[in-house]
Amino acid sequence: MNNFASRTSWARTCASVILAALAMRISGWFAPFPAQASLGQPAQSVETDSARMAGQLREVPAPGRNFTIKEIAAPAGLSVREYVSPAGLVFAVSWRGATPPDLRTLLGSYFSDYKSAAAKNRLRPGARYSALRTDSGLVVQTGGHMRALWGRAFVPTLFPSGVTEDDIQ
Amino acid sequence: MQLTVSSGPYNAYINAPFTSVTICAPGTSSCQTIGGILIDTGSYGLRIFASKLNVALKQETQSSGKIGECAVFGSFAGWGPVATAAVKLAGERAITVPVQVFNDSSFNAVPTACTQYGVPMLSTPSQAGFNGVLGVGLFRHDCGQACSTSSSIGAYYSCTQQSCTGTTEPLSEQVQNPVWLLPVDNNGVLISLPQLGPSGAPSVNGSLIFGIGTESNNALGSAKVYTVDSAGNFATTYKGTSLPNSFIDSGSNGFFFPDSSIAQCPANSNAPGFYCPSSTLSLSAVNAGQDGTTGTVDFQVANANNLFAGSNSAFSNIGGSLPDFAGAFDWGLPFFFGRTVFVAINGQSSPGGTGPYWAY
Numbered sequence: 001m002n003n004f005a006s007r008t009s010w011a012r013t014c015a016s017v018i019l020a021a022l023a024m025r026i027s028g029w030f031a032p033f034p035a036q037a038s039l040g041q042p043a044q045s046v047e048t049d050s051a052r053m054a055g056q057l058r059e060v061p062a063p064g065r066n067f068t069i070k071e072i073a074a075p076a077g078l079s080v081r082e083y084v085s086p087a088g089l090v091f092a093v094s095w096r097g098a099t100p101p102d103l104r105t106l107l108g109s110y111f112s113d114y115k116s117a118a119a120k121n122r123l124r125p126g127a128r129y130s131a132l133r134t135d136s137g138l139v140v141q142t143g144g145h146m147r148a149l150w151g152r153a154f155v156p157t158l159f160p161s162g163v164t165e166d167d168i169q
Numbered sequence: 170m171q172l173t174v175s176s177g178p179y180n181a182y183i184n185a186p187f188t189s190v191t192i193c194a195p196g197t198s199s200c201q202t203i204g205g206i207l208i209d210t211g212s213y214g215l216r217i218f219a220s221k222l223n224v225a226l227k228q229e230t231q232s233s234g235k236i237g238e239c240a241v242f243g244s245f246a247g248w249g250p251v252a253t254a255a256v257k258l259a260g261e262r263a264i265t266v267p268v269q270v271f272n273d274s275s276f277n278a279v280p281t282a283c284t285q286y287g288v289p290m291l292s293t294p295s296q297a298g299f300n301g302v303l304g305v306g307l308f309r310h311d312c313g314q315a316c317s318t319s320s321s322i323g324a325y326y327s328c329t330q331q332s333c334t335g336t337t338e339p340l341s342e343q344v345q346n347p348v349w350l351l352p353v354d355n356n357g358v359l360i361s362l363p364q365l366g367p368s369g370a371p372s373v374n375g376s377l378i379f380g381i382g383t384e385s386n387n388a389l390g391s392a393k394v395y396t397v398d399s400a401g402n403f404a405t406t407y408k409g410t411s412l413p414n415s416f417i418d419s420g421s422n423g424f425f426f427p428d429s430s431i432a433q434c435p436a437n438s439n440a441p442g443f444y445c446p447s448s449t450l451s452l453s454a455v456n457a458g459q460d461g462t463t464g465t466v467d468f469q470v471a472n473a474n475n476l477f478a479g480s481n482s483a484f485s486n487i488g489g490s491l492p493d494f495a496g497a498f499d500w501g502l503p504f505f506f507g508r509t510v511f512v513a514i515n516g517q518s519s520p521g522g523t524g525p526y527w528a529y
Contacts, residue, residue: 054321076315076322077399094494096414098315098400099322100241100286114287123289125182125298126422127442128211128243128499129491130288141492142287144243145211145416146304146311148400150495151287169494 038108039093039138040158043084045108046070052105053080065167066160067091080106083168085160092154092168098147103140107153110138114153139165170259174362174502175372176482178205182298183477184369184422184484184502186360188377190215190303193255194224195265200257205300208360208377210512211418212242212304213311214344215256215266219249219273220293221300226252229267229342234327236336237276238269238344239283240311241324243421247271247291248279251325251338256347261379264350267342271301277328302420303347305358305377307401307525308515310343317343349514354380356517357524359387360419364507367449367471369481373506381511381528382520392511392528394521395458401525405498407454414497415456417510417527421501424468424488426454433490434474443473443489454498458526468503 038045050057055074060081062069072080078097082090093106104111117134124130129143142151152168172186186208192215193200201224203217229236229251236251249270257263270276271291284290294300304311312324316338325338349355362375380387397403397416405415407426423443434445449471457463470488485506491497504510513524521528 075319098312099324102282102323103285103287104282111285118284118287118289121289123245123291123296124442125177126185126420126501127489128418128421128425128501129442129489129495130244131492132287140287141494142244143491143495144414144497145401145418145499146213146240146242146306147308147313148402148414148416149241149243150414150497152492152494153287166493 038082038090038106039110039153040155041090041108043070043088043090045090046072046082046084049080049082049105053078053101055080067163067167074101081169085158087160089158091158091160091163092152094150094152094168096150098149100142100149100151103153107138110134110136110155113138114140170377172208172360172375172377173372174375174483177207177298178300179295179298181295182207182422183482184487185298186375186419186502187299188303190301191257192217192222192224193257193263195227195253195255199224203300205294207299207302207420209302209304209418209420210306210360211416211420212302213306213308213346214268214304215254215301215347216240216247216269216271216304216344217301218271218294218297222270226254226268226270228252231327231336233336234329235276236338236342237326237328237333239280239324239326240269240344241286241288245289245291245297246283246286248283249273250276251342251344258347258351258379261351261354264347266347266350267344269344277333280326280333282323305346305348305512307397307512307527308346309349310340310345312338312343313340346514348379349517351379354383354387356383356519357381357511357513359509359511360505361509362505362507365483365485367469367486368479369476369484371481371483373483375505381513389511389520389528392509392521393462393464394526394528395456395462395464396460396522396526398459402497403459403527404457405454406457407498412496412498414495415500416497417500417504419502419505421499422487423473423501424470424503425491425499425501426488427491427493427495431470431488438474439477440473443487444470445472445474446470447472449486466504
């Protein structure tokens with residue numbers, strides 16, 4: 001179900017999973033959840049997202065790049081990646097899985113902007129891809145077929161220097 | 170059963186295969202035949218707009234309430250109750266199968282979460298371009314094990330008069346591909362369409378045949394088998410790039426693949442989202458099954474804006490873009506012209522092995 005895994009081999013060590021799970025539980029018990037989760041928010045909000053999705057959090061290596069990638073392995077094969085800038089802000093999210101994530105969780109303060117743009121988004125019969133760009137510069141792209149869906153959301157003005165949308169995999 | 174490639178009952182869904190199904194209230198002789206049903210190898214199960222139904226189907230329930238579903242497709246999501254129907258597909262015997270009813274105004278309103286997936290919601294047949302969808306893809310169930318074990322997938326809901334909450338849904342009650350429930354000819358389907366000229370045709374007839382290697386008209390013959398991953402995908406290599414999430418989808422009306430070197434049709438043209446090369450491109454790609462079987466596919470991409478300016482609705486040479494990050498080549502309806510494409514259902518035995526696999 002997880003076709004992220006089929007794309008590249010992302011080895012996962014038991015230790016990092018346990019540490020990530022531990023960190024998640026500790027933050028879940030002792031730290032208050034931020035009011036809004038992720039896009040445009042501090043990296044800590046990724047832990048909130050992971051807890052809400054009952055997922056396991058790990059870091060995906062991005063050698064030579066000036067950003068970090070946090071990956072949430074949620075139940076039923078949903079895999080969510082959040083891209084964190086050197087300033088510690090989430091500037092993009094992407095996902096793959098049998099069912100998509102709730103974008104309210106991932107888009108945070110951009111969600112209301114997204115909702116009003118989505119209401120105007122016309123269905124294109126026959127396409128298996130849908131894209132929208134909001135007035136505030138949020139881009140949301142989704143597609144695939146039943147049981148194998150993918151998507152990403154990003155705000156280009158939040159990109160660290162040198163990052164392009166091709167980096168958001 | 171016969172299918173017709175056209176722009177559908179609302180002239181809104183160009184280059185798609187449509188058919189009719191007969192649907193009955195279970196255990197009665199109250200039946201109706203509904204046309205404008207999209208044949209879709211990219212989904213699983215029969216779904217019909219409530220406004221097109223005039224027979225009373227049997228609402229599915231659990232002890233906690235009535236069952237509703239949020240079904241997410243690549244480019245839209247649909248909400249509505251799950252009901253049991255007796256369905257008759259062409260000359261096959263009627264079967265009883267859970268189906269989804271889209272936009273039933275007598276059912277609960279769509280749960281907020283279902284509207285938050287980044288895709289437009291289905292609202293009316295004319296907006297969707299079809300009266301219903303017959304999902305005859307690679308899987309028996311539309312969700313599978315994930316939905317029978319977790320209540321938080323976001324697909325199945327149990328609804329009281331007040332509200333809907335996520336629920337687990339046993340496999341036998343999930344919306345499912347009716348083909349695997351047939352008493353015979355239940356291991357898959359084939360779709361066969363004739364070859365088309367470069368300017369297309371007003372409409373084209375073809376056939377959807379049930380079973381693989383079960384009758385004189387559905388032999389696998391020399392078709393090559395392409396096995397898939399657990400999501401139903403295989404790898405396509407196009408211009409040196411491997412696209413591991415590739416699939417064959419009769420409900421996609423073009424070849425959709427990433428190629429930034431091909432001009433896109435303008436947003437205000439006849440064909441937004443499609444490719445508009447100045448002259449027709451002859452291209453090729455290599456498909457590879459999970460087991461290593463490979464085969465080259467030659468295809469053409471013409472200027473969709475010019476083609477759509479005419480009165481034709483069936484085309485074998487239109488394409489459009491997908492973003493690189495999808496890692497996917499969507500072999501849409503143009504792929505089916507001049508071919509017989511076999512769709513082998515998961516867990517069902519057929520001459521090419523046990524499904525899921527594609528063969529052509």
